[in-house]
Amino acid sequence: MESILEVRDLSVSYRLRGGDLHRALDGVSFGLESGEVVGILGESGSGKTTLAVALLGLFRRDSVVASGNVLFQGKDLLKAEPNELRGIRGKSISLIFQEPSVALHPTMRVGQQVRRVLAAHGMSDRTELDRRTREVLEALFGEEAERMARAYPHQLSGGQRQRILIAQAIACEPAVVVADEPTASLDPTTQMEILHVFRGLRKTLGLAMIFITHNPALLSGFADRVMVLYAGKVVELGPATETLVSPKHPYTQALFRSIPPLDEPHDAGKRSLPTIPRDANLSPWPPCGCPFEPRCRERMEICKSDDPGFVNLSETHMVSCFLYENQ
Amino acid sequence: MNTSTDDRNMPPLLEVENLVKTYSRKQFAGPREEVRALASVSFSIFRGTTLALVGESGSGKSTLALCLACLEKPTSGLIRFEGSDLLRLGERDLRAIRPKVQMIFQDPASSFNPRWKVLEILAEPLAFEGTRGRDEMRSRAHVLLQQTGLSSDLGEKLPIELSGGQRQRLAIARALMLDPELLILDEALSALDCSVQAQIANLLVELQSARGLTYLFITHDMAMAAHLADEIAVMSKGRMVEKGLPDKVLKQPENEITRELLAAVPRMDRSGPRAES
Numbered sequence: 001m002e003s004i005l006e007v008r009d010l011s012v013s014y015r016l017r018g019g020d021l022h023r024a025l026d027g028v029s030f031g032l033e034s035g036e037v038v039g040i041l042g043e044s045g046s047g048k049t050t051l052a053v054a055l056l057g058l059f060r061r062d063s064v065v066a067s068g069n070v071l072f073q074g075k076d077l078l079k080a081e082p083n084e085l086r087g088i089r090g091k092s093i094s095l096i097f098q099e100p101s102v103a104l105h106p107t108m109r110v111g112q113q114v115r116r117v118l119a120a121h122g123m124s125d126r127t128e129l130d131r132r133t134r135e136v137l138e139a140l141f142g143e144e145a146e147r148m149a150r151a152y153p154h155q156l157s158g159g160q161r162q163r164i165l166i167a168q169a170i171a172c173e174p175a176v177v178v179a180d181e182p183t184a185s186l187d188p189t190t191q192m193e194i195l196h197v198f199r200g201l202r203k204t205l206g207l208a209m210i211f212i213t214h215n216p217a218l219l220s221g222f223a224d225r226v227m228v229l230y231a232g233k234v235v236e237l238g239p240a241t242e243t244l245v246s247p248k249h250p251y252t253q254a255l256f257r258s259i260p261p262l263d264e265p266h267d268a269g270k271r272s273l274p275t276i277p278r279d280a281n282l283s284p285w286p287p288c289g290c291p292f293e294p295r296c297r298e299r300m301e302i303c304k305s306d307d308p309g310f311v312n313l314s315e316t317h318m319v320s321c322f323l324y325e326n327q
Numbered sequence: 328m329n330t331s332t333d334d335r336n337m338p339p340l341l342e343v344e345n346l347v348k349t350y351s352r353k354q355f356a357g358p359r360e361e362v363r364a365l366a367s368v369s370f371s372i373f374r375g376t377t378l379a380l381v382g383e384s385g386s387g388k389s390t391l392a393l394c395l396a397c398l399e400k401p402t403s404g405l406i407r408f409e410g411s412d413l414l415r416l417g418e419r420d421l422r423a424i425r426p427k428v429q430m431i432f433q434d435p436a437s438s439f440n441p442r443w444k445v446l447e448i449l450a451e452p453l454a455f456e457g458t459r460g461r462d463e464m465r466s467r468a469h470v471l472l473q474q475t476g477l478s479s480d481l482g483e484k485l486p487i488e489l490s491g492g493q494r495q496r497l498a499i500a501r502a503l504m505l506d507p508e509l510l511i512l513d514e515a516l517s518a519l520d521c522s523v524q525a526q527i528a529n530l531l532v533e534l535q536s537a538r539g540l541t542y543l544f545i546t547h548d549m550a551m552a553a554h555l556a557d558e559i560a561v562m563s564k565g566r567m568v569e570k571g572l573p574d575k576v577l578k579q580p581e582n583e584i585t586r587e588l589l590a591a592v593p594r595m596d597r598s599g600p601r602a603e604s
Contacts, residue, residue, distance in 0.1 A: 043520035044491060158384065187384045187547045192591040214520055217593035244595055258525035260554035262577065262592060272532060273525035273554070 003031030004208055005055070005093070005176050010068035010078075012050050012059075021065060024050040026232040028068075032176065037202060037209045039223030039240060041216055043255070047232040048212045052180040054078075055210070056095055057085050072176075091121045094169040098181040100161035104153040110164045111137065111149025117171045136167045139204075140197060159190035166197060170205065178210045183218065195222060216256060220244050225316075228252050231291035238317030248319040251276075251292045290321070298323060338410065339371035340508060340541050341395070346404035348390050348565075364390040365401070366565035374508070375535065377542040379556035379573075381549060381588060387565040388545045392511045395543065396430050397421060409508070426456065426505035433514035435494035439486040445472075445497060446482040452504045471500040474537075476530060492523035496530065503534070511543045516551060528555060549592050553577055561585045 010028045013021040025047040032038055042048040053059055055070055057077045070077040072093060077085065089095070097103045105113055115133040123129055137145035140163045153161055162182060169177050179198070183191040199222065201207055211223060219226055219240055226243040228236040228251065236249040247253050257274040278295050290296070293303040302322055311324040348365040365387050372378045380388050393399040395406060397413060406413040408424060416424065432438050439448050449468040469479050475496040486494055495515065502510055512531075516524045528551065534540055546552050552559050553573040560570040561584060569582040580586045 043522060188549070188591040188593075189383050189587065192593070195593070215593065216521075217595040220593065220595040255522055256595075258522045260525075260528070260550045262550040262553065262594065272529040275525045275529060276522045 002033065004034045004072070005032040005210075006069070006071040007031070007055070008069040008071065010051075010054060010070060011066065012047070012054050013065045015063050015065065024232050025054065028229075028232075028234050030227055030234070030237060032208050032210060034175070034208050035202075035206045036225070037211055037223045039219035039226045040210060040212045040229060041214065041219065041226055041252075041255075042212070042229035043214050045231070046229040048214075048229055049180055050232075051229070052095060052178050052210070052212055055176075055178055056089050056093055058089070058095070087121075090117055090168075090174075091172040092174050093176045093178065094172070094174045096162075096165050096169045096177065096179040096182045098184050100158060100165050100185070101153065103165055104161060106153055109150055109152060110156065110161075114149075114164065114167045114171055117168045121172050132171065136171045139170075139201070140164075140167050157190070158186050159193055162186065162190075162194050163197065166194075166201070170201060170207070173205065174207075176208045176210070178212070180212045181214070182211075184213070191218075198222070216244060216259070228255075233291055234320065235292065236317075236319045238313070238319075242317055248313060248317070248324065249292075249321050250296045250298045250323070254295075254297070337374065340374040340409060341543075342371040342405075342407040343395070344369045344405040344407075346391070346394060346406065347402045348387075348394055348399065349402045363565050365394070365404075367404070368562075368565070368567050370560060370567060370570060372509070372541055372543065374541055375539045376557040377535070377544055377555050379544045379546060379552035379559045380562060381546060381552050381559060382562035382584075383588070384547075386562040388562050389513055390565075391562070392430065392513050392543065392545055395509075396428050396511055397425060398430075426452070427508045428511065429502035429505065429507040429509070430511045430513060431495075431498045431502050431515045433518050435491075435498040436486065438498060439494070441486055443485070444482065445477075445484050445486075445489075448486070448497065449501055449504055452501060456505065467504065468500075471503055474503075474534070475500040476526075490523075491519055492526060495519060495523075495527050499527075499530065499534070503538075507540070509541045509543065511545070513545045514547070515544075517547060524551065531555065549577070549589060561588065 008029050010025055011023065012025040013023045016022050028051065030038065040048055040051065054066060057080060066078055068078070072088065077088065104110065111133060114136055115129055118129055118132055123132065134145060137149055141148045148160065156164070183194050186194060195218065198209070202209065211219065213219065223240040226238065226240045227234055228249060230251050236243060236247065236252050243252070247256060254276045258276060260273055276295050288307060289305050290303045290308050293299050296303065300322060308320045308322045310318045310320050312318050313324060346365050346368045350362045350364055351359055352362050353359050368391060380391065382388050390399065394401045401414060408428065411424065413421065413424065446465070446468055449471065450464050453464050468482065472479050472481065477493060477496050477500065481489065489497065516527055519527060531542065532555070535542065544552065544555055556573055558570060559573050559576045560567050561576065561582060562568065563584040569576060569580065569585045576585060577589065580589060
């Protein structure tokens with residue numbers, strides 16, 4: 001199948017105040033096929049948000065050094081002109097942010113905020129604007145659409161606000177939706193609701209999605225493939241079922257072990273959870289070698305000095321680790 | 328805790344009876360309306376144990392926490408802490424109780440003065456108490472830094488220079504400066520990454536067994552609640568609808584609300600990674 005979005009060897013560095021560079025993404029490559037959901041799993045500092053904004057070229061070019069390619073319909077978004085990007089953002093590729101309460105205008109009715117997205121992308125006919133706004137809100141709120149459209153953000157719950165952001169994101173029928181932790185600020189019941197909305201949209205609109213999260217359980221039964229980021233590098237990329245059930249990279253394994261299980265008996269007294277030693281943000285960026293090496297319990301001599309590169313475990317599953325080199 | 332069986336013969340550390348808190352809310356150009364944040368809540372926590380409080384946003388969990396920490400005045404009801412009735416104590420007597428109940432919030436970044444160094448942050452609760460000297464303060468701060476897994480050379484750093492996990496450790500260290508009995512943890516792990524949550528959860532377990540602390544652990548996370556708690560209480564619309572041992576609540580929930588909360592927990596087939604570990 002053809003990739004609609006192709007990321008090749010993407011590296012992004014932020015220029016720090018002293019002039020030094022902080023590398024947030026390092027050689028990330030993957031493709032997104034149409035209708036596919038790729039889940040990106042990473043903890044804070046792993047570069048997942050940098051990846052989300054890089055896909056839309058949403059950073060100040062003077063403070064960021066980016067290399068590689070983000071190819072969308074044959075065009076490299078990293079090299080596109082600002083006006084070309086404006087035509088693509090929100091129309092062909094849209095982004096859903098983490099915090100719905102700060103992403104909405106506080107004193108504008110939310111229906112109007114959805115309508116403005118359509119207007120910004122060239123729809124000018126009033127009846128057409130009204131019709132499409134209603135249609136999009138109905139897709140998310142059903143019979144309540146009309147009442148919702150008149151509300152201000154503060155009158156809505158977190159879940160309802162998140163639905164408005166989703167409405168804005170899908171209004172122009174984009175080819176790709178990038179969602180950066182869209183459920184992080186919601187309670188589990190609402191989180192479930194929003195995931196349900198995404199599942200439905202995926203079915204009805206055939207959306208391709210990049211779903212960024214730090215919670216692996218959210219990807220189960222939703223994502224087709226999972227990509228695990230650690231310190232700006234892809235450490236594992238594979239089919240969701242395989243990667244979530246039997247992860248291969250020592251980091252992915254350790255991350256999953258650190259989450260308390262729901263279904264095991266709890267009457268055995270308090271045990272400690274298996275943790276990953278040390279703090280990710282405290283390890284200095286290794287000049288070479290595997291970024292997870294200082295915290296890895298299976299580290300070998302070679303991990304300190306050499307970049308593991310990628311090992312293909314199967315046609316679809318790859319892992320960046322020397323443990324699998326001779327398989 | 329397993330040791331809690333012995334403590335059960337003693338009176339509970341905290342007893343709450345028929346606690347009610349109503350807020351009156353004025354709608355813009357509308358009538359004043361009463362919102363019942365807590366509608367008659369009763370429970371008790373024994374010394375050295377953990378009660379986890381779960382429920383949807385708006386179910387009254389945080390209001391309950393604020394009432395217990397004497398930061399909100401309940402409309403009616405009774406809070407008995409170590410035998411004294413908190414709602415009938417005068418401000419002077421309350422001042423003696425307050426240090427024993429400490430709160431830790433979700434976002435440690437916003438609960439520190441950003442311009443204060445770590446040592447100043449730790450010293451503040453003692454200054455409020457006003458009885459200890461500078462040297463004692465310093466040595467106590469260093470002991471707590473160590474006990475919460477922070478290196479003592481962090482003393483001169485600002486909160487912004489710490490990682491999320493370090494900040495939450497600092498929040499715990501600050502709460503422990505006054506030797507509290509009860510720690511109220513309001514979503515204290517929710518803003519942290521999974522791997523950091525595990526570290527802080529382990530720290531909480533260690534501190535509890537070392538100091539005999541009592542925890543009220545407020546969370547959305549059913550799995551973490553079950554992992555840390557001796558009992559889980561489920562709240563909905565200002566009421567405690569179910570309370571019991573974690574395995575009981577998780578495996579044979581009696582209330583519909585509990586069943587709904589459990590159904591909403593995202594699950595992953597974990598047989599693979601667990602079997603390998």
